[in-house]
Ligand SMILES: Cc1cc2nc3c(=O)[nH]c(=O)nc-3n(C[C@H](O)[C@H](O)[C@H](O)COP(=O)(O)OP(=O)(O)OC[C@H]3O[C@@H](n4cnc5c(N)ncnc54)[C@H](O)[C@@H]3O)c2cc1C
């Protein structure tokens with residue numbers, strides 16, 4: 001099975017994140033990591049390859065610095081990577097990003113596209129369905145369990161009410177949550193091997209996408225302004241000396257919660 | 259005034275979701291609200307009328323029910339083309355975002371997700387980066403397609419007498435690629451939905467076991483609230499994943515959030531920082547959760563919570 005995994009590099013959610021004062025885009029200077037959910041997508045791809053054979057390709061659309069995350073992804077075990085990078089991409093909206101991803105996927109002939117359910121920076125959760133719409137392939141999104149039986153795919157996904165079971169045939173895109181598996185740590189051997197794995201770099205021109213369809217020029221939405229929210233101030237703090245539970249309820253009562 | 263399409267979220271168990279009423283309320287600031295209903299319109303029309311839907315478009319049948327979101331996106335896209343609405347509002351839920359994403363591609367239109375407010379000119383307010391930053395954004399191509407985060411505004415009653423228009427659903431084979439073969443409803447008590455609850459009581463690793471989550475549930479039930487959990491509590495198997503609050507879980511914004519045995523990591527804050535009032539019980543006086551708690555108790559939750567529960571019972 002020919003599997004492509006979508007991997008996005010994002011700012012570390014454990015660190016301070018901010019927008020750039022000059023152009024309102026997300027600061028991607030330092031402290032970048034693989035989008036957490038995408039590690040679960042990589043793991044799932046590797047498990048499918050181990051069970052059914054095939055090849056796993058990592059696909060990233062992102063700036064030059066995203067190479068760090070691509071090498072890290074490859075050190076887990078995928079065979080190769082494609083990195084779409086172009087200065088014109090800076091400032092792209094999700095609609096434009098999905099156009100570029102779709103164009104790159106068009107060159108890769110995947111049976112199965114795996115990706116994270118959501119990126120931690122934008123948290124938009126829309127790219128998988130955008131790609132399905134553009135490529136005309138099935139979308140099985142939000143999987144906590146994926147079963148592959150020949151060309152037949154079945155997922156289970158959590159809902160507020162319980163869960164759903166969805167099926168489709170390949171080619172398809174499947175997005176995953178962190179409940180699906182436990183991603184492996186790269187081994188030393190894996191890290192060394194990743195250095196030699198092929199990473200193909202593509203520019204917009206290679207994909208037949210023009211610069212004015214992406215970036216600020218082609219953006220379908222824009223940030224008008226942003227501001228830091230004032231940090232919350234801590235309020236009263238009591239130490240339990242035997243009556244804290246009662247005091248807590250007295251507080252809730254003054255605030256009209258009981 | 260132009261119509262504003264509100265894509266209704268409802269469930270069989272609880273009827274029209276609160277976020278739908280919030281969307282109708284926001285929609286009135288943008289134009290004339292029209293509700294788009296998938297499924298049983300009779301079950302929801304009264305509520306939609308009460309909250310100001312001037313018109314109801316209804317689409318039902320196997321084609322919209324048996325496949326994942328794509329047919330719904332097609333229905334909404336066709337409606338956009340025929341009525342030229344001022345905006346389309348959807349809920350910031352898994353399904354709402356999925357429909358929105360497809361709609362944006364079909365119409366080659368911008369979209370904004372997770373808005374907490376929308377101004378008359380379509381400018382949306384979003385809270386990003388673990389609640390640290392407020393962003394105002396605009397769709398610059400096409401009409402505003404905006405998903406609304408639950409608990410953003412207080413729903414306001416505005417009685418209307420909507421006409422119901424049945425839509426004919428004509429979906430393509432491409433919309434039928436993903437089949438929903440089973441919908442399993444898991445047994446649920448009478449607790450409110452986590453993202454819509456006005457009170458949320460969450461437990462963390464400090465709760466120490468699945469059995470001990472009974473304490474969290476008891477306090478939640480006495481307050482009429484929902485139960486949440488930190489990732490550490492979920493990963494330790496204390497509570498199911500769908501109740502996780504935070505960066506990779508649900509975002510909640512209740513009137514009252516009570517954190518029991520939760521340290522207050524940045525990824526947890528990401529899901530609860532915009533709560534109106536925050537209360538924390540933690541035995542570690544240095545726990546970061548106290549930095550944002552309006553009322554903090556330094557103490558053992560195993561003592562504090564049962565005492566608080568007794569006190570609430572006494573007062574009732
Ligand atoms: C990419 C990423 C995404 C993440 N997403 C999420 C997310 O969505 N949600 C989330 O919650 N976390 C998330 N995390 C994890 C987060 O960083 C923390 O590890 C997690 O929130 C810790 O949970 P906790 O506070 O329950 O546990 P801990 O940090 O272990 O805190 C337990 C607390 O309980 C207190 N305690 C112990 N016993 C008692 C007692 N008897 N009485 C009172 N207090 C007691 C301790 O003092 C301590 O402060 C994410 C992490 C990453 C890297």
Ligand SMILES: Nc1ncnc2c1ncn2[C@@H]1O[C@H](COP(=O)(O)O)[C@@H](O)[C@H]1O
Nearest residue numbers: 006007061115116118119124125126127
């Ligand atoms: N620029 C990108 N490059 C590669 N994959 C991406 C990119 N943007 C989004 N994705 C994939 O789409 C998933 C969902 O992202 P999003 O819709 O942005 O929340 C992510 O987890 C990634 O797998």
